[in-house]
Structures are given as C-alpha cells and as structure tokens.
Amino acid sequence: MIQAQKGTKDILPEDSSTWQMMEKNALTIFNNANFKEIRTPIFEATELFARGVGDSTDIVNKEMYTFEKSERSITLRPENTAGVVRAYIENGLHRQTPPVKLWYKGPMFRYERPQAGRQRQFHQIGVEMFGSTEAISDAECIYTAIKYLNSLGLNDLDVEINSLGCPKCRETFRNKLKALIKPDLDKYCEDCKVRYEKNPLRILDCKNPQCNELLNTPDIQNLINTDFICDECAEHFSELRRYLDELQVKYSVNKQLVRGLDYYNRTVFEIKSNNLGSQNAVCGGGRYDGLVEMLGGPPTPAIGWAMGMERLYSLIEKQNPPKLDVFVVSDNPLKALKLCEELRNKNISCDFDYGARKFKKQFEKAAKLANFAFVLGEEEIENNTITVKNLTSSHQETMPKAEAIAKFC
RNA sequence: GCGGGUAUCGUCAAGCGGUCAAGACCUCGGAUUGUGGUUCCGAUAUGCGUGGGUUCGAAUCCCACUACCCGCCCCA
Numbered sequence A: 001m002i003q004a005q006k007g008t009k010d011i012l013p014e015d016s017s018t019w020q021m022m023e024k025n026a027l028t029i030f031n032n033a034n035f036k037e038i039r040t041p042i043f044e045a046t047e048l049f050a051r052g053v054g055d056s057t058d059i060v061n062k063e064m065y066t067f068e069k070s071e072r073s074i075t076l077r078p079e080n081t082a083g084v085v086r087a088y089i090e091n092g093l094h095r096q097t098p099p100v101k102l103w104y105k106g107p108m109f110r111y112e113r114p115q116a117g118r119q120r121q122f123h124q125i126g127v128e129m130f131g132s133t134e135a136i137s138d139a140e141c142i143y144t145a146i147k148y149l150n151s152l153g154l155n156d157l158d159v160e161i162n163s164l165g166c167p168k169c170r171e172t173f174r175n176k177l178k179a180l181i182k183p184d185l186d187k188y189c190e191d192c193k194v195r196y197e198k199n200p201l202r203i204l205d206c207k208n209p210q211c212n213e214l215l216n217t218p219d220i221q222n223l224i225n226t227d228f229i230c231d232e233c234a235e236h237f238s239e240l241r242r243y244l245d246e247l248q249v250k251y252s253v254n255k256q257l258v259r260g261l262d263y264y265n266r267t268v269f270e271i272k273s274n275n276l277g278s279q280n281a282v283c284g285g286g287r288y289d290g291l292v293e294m295l296g297g298p299p300t301p302a303i304g305w306a307m308g309m310e311r312l313y314s315l316i317e318k319q320n321p322p323k324l325d326v327f328v329v330s331d332n333p334l335k336a337l338k339l340c341e342e343l344r345n346k347n348i349s350c351d352f353d354y355g356a357r358k359f360k361k362q363f364e365k366a367a368k369l370a371n372f373a374f375v376l377g378e379e380e381i382e383n384n385t386i387t388v389k390n391l392t393s394s395h396q397e398t399m400p401k402a403e404a405i406a407k408f409c
Numbered sequence B: 001g002c003g004g005g006u007a008u009c010g011u012c013a014a015g016c017g018g019u020c021a022a023g024a025c026c027u028c029g030g031a032u033u034g035u036g037g038u039u040c041c042g043a044u045a046u047g048c049g050u051g052g053g054u055u056c057g058a059a060u061c062c063c064a065c066u067a068c069c070c071g072c073c074c075c076a
Helices: A013-032 A046-052 A058-062 A081-090 A135-151 A167-187 A190-198 A200-205 A209-215 A218-225 A231-246 A309-315 A333-345 A359-369 A378-383 A401-406
Strands: A043-045 A065-069 A072-076 A100-109 A121-130 A158-163 A265-272 A281-287 A302-308 A324-330 A350-352 A370-376 A385-390 A396-400
Touching: A013 A100, A013 A121, A013 A135, A013 A309, A043 A046, A043 A081, A046 A058, A046 A072, A046 A081, A081 A100, A081 A121, A081 A302, A121 A135, A121 A309, A135 A158, A135 A231, A135 A265, A135 A281, A135 A302, A158 A231, A167 A190, A167 A200, A167 A209, A167 A218, A190 A200, A200 A209, A231 A265, A265 A302, A281 A309, A302 A309, A324 A333, A324 A359, A333 A350, A333 A370, A350 A370, A359 A370, A370 A378, A378 A385, A385 A401, A396 A401
Parallel strands: A324 A350, A324 A370
Antiparallel strands: A043 A072, A065 A072, A100 A121, A121 A302, A158 A265, A265 A281, A281 A302, A370 A385, A385 A396
16 A cells, blocks of 8 residues: 655645635735735755755755756755745846735645654745835734734734844854854854854754753853844844834744744744644744845845744634535436536535435435535426425425525525 | 654554454445434454564564654754
8 A cells, every 4th residue: 555655644625624714814815915926836956945045954954855857956845935036036026116025835845754743745825025124024024924823713822033133243243153152162062063164143043952051151141132233233123123012913032033044134033832832833934135136136135934834724723614505316316417517507516416315315415415405306307396405494395496596596 | 863652444442362353433225115414223354564483372472674653853
C-alpha cells in the first residue's frame, strides 16, 4: 500500500468547509482592503531562495526540496515572499502606482522533521505590500492580519513586535554585539558560532540554555535593552506603536524577536496562540526594504506577513458541511437525474440514488444529506407533480412540478 | 541531526501465551411490496505494521526492520 509521504496530509471532504471558510474570509477581507491576489509558481530557481531568503537561514541550509532538471537547479518554494518579489520585478508591477498590495495562498515545502503544527507540505496565506516606508502601512499590515484572524473567531492571540533597525544601525549594533560575545565565543553552541559569522543577531534567538546564560551579562542585556536603533528607525517604530495604540491593537514589544529570515529590517512581528503546543506562531512577518533591490528590482520598501493555515485550522471551530437543498427520491433513476439537472440549473443543490433502492433506504439517505426530499414516483411522474417533504418538520405536500421547483428559487 | 512514544477491520478500540480475534461507529441487507432521523435482527479481519526467533501453541514473549506520532532545533 502506497501511503502519503511523511509530513504530508490529505485534506478530506469533512474538513473542506472549514478550509473554504478560511479562504472565503481571506478573499473578502483582503479584497476590501485593496489587496490583489497573486499566484506564483510552486517551484523556482534555487538561487532565488538562496539569495532571497538568505544563506544563513535554516530554511535554505537544510530544509529545501531541491532537484536538478536539465542542468537547472530547481527548488520547491519554502515560502512565498521571494517568489512574489520575483514576480513583482519580472512583471513590472513596480511601474504601478504605489503601494502595490498583494495577497496569496498556497502550499509551501520544507524538509523538516514533522510534528504537531509542522508538515513538510503545508499551506500559507499571506500579504505583501510594496512601495511604502510609512509606519501607517506597517500598522495596516498588522491590523489586516488581526482582522483576518478575528474573522476566523480567533481573538485570544498575543501580538509581539520589534524593530531590527535599518542596515546602518543594525551594523553598529551587530558590531557591538559581536565585540561583547567574542571573549566567550568558544563557550557558545555550534550553531551560534556559525551565526556569529553569518548573522550574529540570531544568537539572541538561540534557545540553548548555555547560550542564554552567556547572553545574560549586564553589558549584553544593556545593549539589547538600550535602543540601539538610530533616531530615524526609532521614530518609525514609535510611530507604528502610536498607530497600533490608536487602532486598539494589543501588543507587546519583544526585544529578542529577531525572526529567522535574513531579509527583514525595521518592523518585525509575530502572532502567537497558547493553544497550539510548541509550534505556537500562527503569523510572522516584517519589513524587508532591501529585498526588491537585492533581487534586481528598483529600490522598493516592502512589508508582509504569512500565516500557517494548518495551524489556523487547528485553532478554529470546525464548520459543519452544508446539507444539500434537495434529495430526489425515485424508483426511476433516469427521471431522477433529469429532475436533478433541472434543479441544478436553477442553482439548487441536489442528488439522488443510483440504485432505485427501496424508498425507505432512499429516505434514510435523504434525511442524512438534505433538507428536503423531492419524491418522484410513478404517481408523480404520471401527473407531472412532485411530493415535497420537509425533512426537518416531516410535513409533505404534493404539488405541480413547476411549483415545487419555484419554491426553491 | 538528537531524544521519547505507538503500530489489531474504513474509523475508534478490547485483548497481557491456550476454544471461532470483544465491542462501538460507519457501510450494506432485513423486520409482509412508496416515506427517514428511534428500535430490533443480520453481514463485514484465515487477520493483529514487516521479517525472523522462542514455544506443543503467539496479536500477546524476544530480536531486527519499517511506518507514523510527539519533543529538541527551526519556522507558519
């Protein structure tokens, strides 16, 4: 027996109403806020992710599904920001009046050990906004995420924000941090030694107790807690905070929030739930003002976020699959099919029994699947009538066919 | 890459070395021929993840393998 691959899952019919609800809410909320949907390919040139996501990230170093085809190196997208940026540049979307607001949803692929809230193929839904540095766009971006989550019935969530500063102030901070870490570098974990060279900020994110201990010196804590970012970035951040306050968004500032992707600068944020187990982030995002230019486009500020749909799914209340409007009960399958088609053309959902089984069996099935039964037996066929039975109240009535159909239009 | 756990019908699940591998749900059929959601009856694993071994005898004990799940790391 061939099984689904490790870390992949079938989304079964019983789950589909819930998934459709997630998608429907996204469509209305994002459309209303002038986000346009974009769909990019599921595979891209490996180099796009190596450069776009960053070669110091775990995603690029050990989690990509990469293969060679016709001497090209191809990778299944591990996230969608790099792909959207590529499409933005390639299709000249930067010629449109800014800001350009996009949203997407679709499967992503990361080769990791699966566990609760983590699969190898999973789905993300996200937004990207290009062309504005204004803090108000950061605020709208975060607000849109919260609004979407609320629409799914998720209100008990923790929003954390931080500012990483711009490349300039980050450089200063980075050097100061490296200087403070250097004397004890050999005591840090292997990962952190690599991070020290490639992306020292990520050391702040390390979960290793030993490293945490080492970071817990007055000098380092002082550096983290003193605003290391430049005046301009600080102003941007406080502006954002003011906007969020005005929008009555509850958040906390987490100075150690760094995010694992290299492209972020200034604003970063995460939205977490306590009901998820250890993979507790439902949403992560931030500003990436340098990425468009780095991938060959004109200098363009941008900000975005992504949510893990499977994580959302496990948090939201499951939707019951909707019942059919009508189930046709008949001992003449062909006539039943024809009646069904007539109903379907009028946008009435319906089905019938292929086996011309006993009416008892057909009613059993009707009650399970539909709100109404249309009985089309010999008598009804002869008189061109239908017996309409309300399966909730058990009330039934025979009437001309046209009248029965009209009742549902 | 490193820890821990579990594998019995489509699903949940009992079984702890000895007649035919409980039970429940689902599905299908029946309870005098066209009316359901209640009730009653019946059907449905020569099979207990795979391969070895121990034993007169194994789903039950031992070994190996495989798969999946959970945690670390990281991320959504």
